[in-house]
Amino acid sequence: MTLRKDSYEVIIVGGGISGLSAAKTLGDLGVKDVLVLEREQKCGGAPRHILNPSFGLIEFHRLMQGPEYARRMRERVRGVELATGFNVTKLLPQGVLEAAGPQGACTLQAKQVVLSTGTCESSRHARLVSGARPFGVMTYGELERYVYFAKMRPFQRVVIVGTEWISFAAIHTMRKNGIQSVCMLEDYTRTIAPEMIALAHEKIFGTQVYRGVRLRRILGRYRVEGVEVEREGQVQIIACDGVVFTGKFRPEAHLVQRSCLDFDPHSGGPATDQYQRLNDPAYFACGNILRPVETSWVCSKEGIQAAQFVQMSLSDALPAITESVPIRFQDPVRFVWPQRLAFPHQQRHKLCLKVSMRRPTRGVLRLVVNGQDAWIKPINVMPEQIIKIVPKRLALIRASDIEIFCDER
Amino acid sequence: MSDIDEETFDIAVIGGGVVGCAVLRAFTLAGASSVLLERGADILSGASKGNSAILHTGFDAPPDSLELRCIREGYKEYLQIHEKLNLPLVKSSALMVAWTNEQTRALPGIVEKAHANGVTNVTQISLDELRRREPNLSPAAKGAVHIPGESFIDPWSTPLAYVHQALANGAKVYTLCEVQGGEFNNNHWKLKTNKGTFKSRTVINCAGNFGDRVEAINRPSPFQIIPRKGQLLVYDKPAADLFNSIILSVPGKRTKGVLVFRSVFGNVLVGPTAEDQEDREQAEVTETVLLDLKTRGELIIPDLAGQNIIATFAALRPATQFSEYQIEAIPDRCWITVGGIRSTGLTSSLGIAKYVLRLYEEEFGKLSPLKQISWTLVPNLAEHLPRPFQQPSAGEVVCFCEMVTRKEIEDTFSSLLPPGDISGLKRRTRCSMGRCQGYYCGHKVARLVQGCLQVPLPLTELS
Numbered sequence: 001m002t003l004r005k006d007s008y009e010v011i012i013v014g015g016g017i018s019g020l021s022a023a024k025t026l027g028d029l030g031v032k033d034v035l036v037l038e039r040e041q042k043c044g045g046a047p048r049h050i051l052n053p054s055f056g057l058i059e060f061h062r063l064m065q066g067p068e069y070a071r072r073m074r075e076r077v078r079g080v081e082l083a084t085g086f087n088v089t090k091l092l093p094q095g096v097l098e099a100a101g102p103q104g105a106c107t108l109q110a111k112q113v114v115l116s117t118g119t120c121e122s123s124r125h126a127r128l129v130s131g132a133r134p135f136g137v138m139t140y141g142e143l144e145r146y147v148y149f150a151k152m153r154p155f156q157r158v159v160i161v162g163t164e165w166i167s168f169a170a171i172h173t174m175r176k177n178g179i180q181s182v183c184m185l186e187d188y189t190r191t192i193a194p195e196m197i198a199l200a201h202e203k204i205f206g207t208q209v210y211r212g213v214r215l216r217r218i219l220g221r222y223r224v225e226g227v228e229v230e231r232e233g234q235v236q237i238i239a240c241d242g243v244v245f246t247g248k249f250r251p252e253a254h255l256v257q258r259s260c261l262d263f264d265p266h267s268g269g270p271a272t273d274q275y276q277r278l279n280d281p282a283y284f285a286c287g288n289i290l291r292p293v294e295t296s297w298v299c300s301k302e303g304i305q306a307a308q309f310v311q312m313s314l315s316d317a318l319p320a321i322t323e324s325v326p327i328r329f330q331d332p333v334r335f336v337w338p339q340r341l342a343f344p345h346q347q348r349h350k351l352c353l354k355v356s357m358r359r360p361t362r363g364v365l366r367l368v369v370n371g372q373d374a375w376i377k378p379i380n381v382m383p384e385q386i387i388k389i390v391p392k393r394l395a396l397i398r399a400s401d402i403e404i405f406c407d408e409r
Numbered sequence: 410m411s412d413i414d415e416e417t418f419d420i421a422v423i424g425g426g427v428v429g430c431a432v433l434r435a436f437t438l439a440g441a442s443s444v445l446l447e448r449g450a451d452i453l454s455g456a457s458k459g460n461s462a463i464l465h466t467g468f469d470a471p472p473d474s475l476e477l478r479c480i481r482e483g484y485k486e487y488l489q490i491h492e493k494l495n496l497p498l499v500k501s502s503a504l505m506v507a508w509t510n511e512q513t514r515a516l517p518g519i520v521e522k523a524h525a526n527g528v529t530n531v532t533q534i535s536l537d538e539l540r541r542r543e544p545n546l547s548p549a550a551k552g553a554v555h556i557p558g559e560s561f562i563d564p565w566s567t568p569l570a571y572v573h574q575a576l577a578n579g580a581k582v583y584t585l586c587e588v589q590g591g592e593f594n595n596n597h598w599k600l601k602t603n604k605g606t607f608k609s610r611t612v613i614n615c616a617g618n619f620g621d622r623v624e625a626i627n628r629p630s631p632f633q634i635i636p637r638k639g640q641l642l643v644y645d646k647p648a649a650d651l652f653n654s655i656i657l658s659v660p661g662k663r664t665k666g667v668l669v670f671r672s673v674f675g676n677v678l679v680g681p682t683a684e685d686q687e688d689r690e691q692a693e694v695t696e697t698v699l700l701d702l703k704t705r706g707e708l709i710i711p712d713l714a715g716q717n718i719i720a721t722f723a724a725l726r727p728a729t730q731f732s733e734y735q736i737e738a739i740p741d742r743c744w745i746t747v748g749g750i751r752s753t754g755l756t757s758s759l760g761i762a763k764y765v766l767r768l769y770e771e772e773f774g775k776l777s778p779l780k781q782i783s784w785t786l787v788p789n790l791a792e793h794l795p796r797p798f799q800q801p802s803a804g805e806v807v808c809f810c811e812m813v814t815r816k817e818i819e820d821t822f823s824s825l826l827p828p829g830d831i832s833g834l835k836r837r838t839r840c841s842m843g844r845c846q847g848y849y850c851g852h853k854v855a856r857l858v859q860g861c862l863q864v865p866l867p868l869t870e871l872s
Contacts, residue, residue, distance in 0.1 A: 087806055100803065121848065123848075126717065128703075128718070130693065130699075135831070135866060138847060142852065145848070152868040153868065153870075153871055221691060254645055254844060263715075
């Protein structure tokens, strides 16, 4: 595949759900000179290998599996150049990109760049898990790719680490592919996804969810032979030939980290304002690069918004970046997105802040603007969950000091 | 048991670690018919699979030691041959930083020792100079020594290049070939392996973590291997922008302390630890130690705190009860022992090989060197030099994190020494070694290697 040219009005980096959604919307808005760069051989992102029928309700008015959803998202993007097999290797100031495609390295230029490189789960390494390095330890995403793309099964009896929504989806994938889910492990005393989900899965599929159980060690020389766990002070060995780490998504933002763009170590993504705009006004972002982790619908909506903001930016309708106020926060808040607000706020755009906690938190979450409560709500959340803050519009006019507090109880 | 190879070799090298690979190369080029016997599925399956990839000057090696001599010679030869083998070299220089007053007082002694060791360009530098060189270093630093010659290289392509050149010049390599015993009769060794017997006039024991056990085939081992585990953290590439040099610690009694350093692949490493253990094969990582390494790394470079850890690993160094290398020729038994090469082996291997070759020629007679030496090129994996994905012939990139093309992976299987297992492929190409640890490419690589590895991946086809 070769590119038609090396300069575009808009280049979208990443042809997953949010990127495709941005591409489609740009077309609808009359921005025609758009290029989507996708490093995989096919656009569509992670849903291509997620077979749970939980996609498309809002966009296509019925539930469908990931691959169909990804296909439909691809088909909606007409007239836009989709370049697959292209890796962006560097983000330079003012929308200059270094990339590498099937014909080698190239430099591209765009008036506006939309970053939509998505996210991936934390590996056992990133979690600093103890033990050996046998074959059969992987993230759930990698397992999905093994069974759905390569049509191979790497193990037969697996221990699932984590209890996020996706962790329970893993049970279904295992069942469909003849893999027994021995048990699920959760460090905390309750599950990250609602307890009801966990109880239902325990009851229907017989997969025990061990709460308050720490994975101590992975065992096995050539392939996994088991895991050592600590349960109520007792060390116990669970036999298995695979360990799957689920969730703990982290944005794929290394390009941002190595550029002139502001990176937020708390969210793991780029620092943006409510217009999904980075510190260099040539750059916008959407989807799960922004923070861990949202559903396909939210990503697709962020893609639509990014396209709208890009169009506004092209016609100079966005407030200057210099007029932005950072949002402050402290423990136990892990991150807040967006990281700053640009004023004046465009009233037709509904403002929504996303907050996540470091640890299980029960208390009252408050958005304080200029010393006054602008939003307040009791919360009882687990880490990796996202809390939405939708402040009253008036509360933010002429804000000069914005802070998010959590009073723990 | 039958002979697996009809030939009676001049030398049989037991162990395909970095030392064995360099020894095989040196003897092959010197004209000896040589065979390498490796118990793993691939070379570098033992101690050499994990090391800090630093090309040492020897500035802090024990004075007047054989280790120092081999490091110095190895360093010199690497500089001479690396371009001919297409091996990278990053002349980063190193800083040995003092964090306590006691360590600061030790710095002049370190400079003195370096000079005595022949590394005369080592100097103590001022705090201002240190800040200028490393603005992101913790302000708690109290002083530093600058070692301009310390560099880093590719820890796996280097020994691979040695083996490739040996193979191209007539050597043979057998993997999954464990030497289980041997008989010495009529000035000939008959080595028993799981694959059959090998005949050789001289045996060179380079068996690393199994050095004492292999030695016992010949004589009661004068040394005992006490595997010393080193755990390391690997940070994603953006962390490499935080510093320039190899940041060394002032050494303690037993080890060189924790280092913060880059790799030629562009990652950052923090480690190693030094933990004695009994197991000679398996090196496990432990969460508490990894967390401690993280803390120590952040004390040296505080901004590491915001960086992503993408991999953790542990390796075993073949330490013995002695600090010195255990290299010895036993002429009446036609045996040469090369043991206890603890942690400087990557640098010293070429020097060791030269030294061993000299021992051999002194004791067993001159060899007649090859008239024409072939030079072989290994594929480049270093970030600062051109990589295949940047070329017009790139094709599909399979591993996005390390930018490994499909062709690079396929090419390994038609190379002089194809990978024997998945780890061997990773060491040759870097596939699945990056930030996603296989999420994007694990399944693609699994398909590509099907039917190509001696030790296949344990996968079941789904209908």
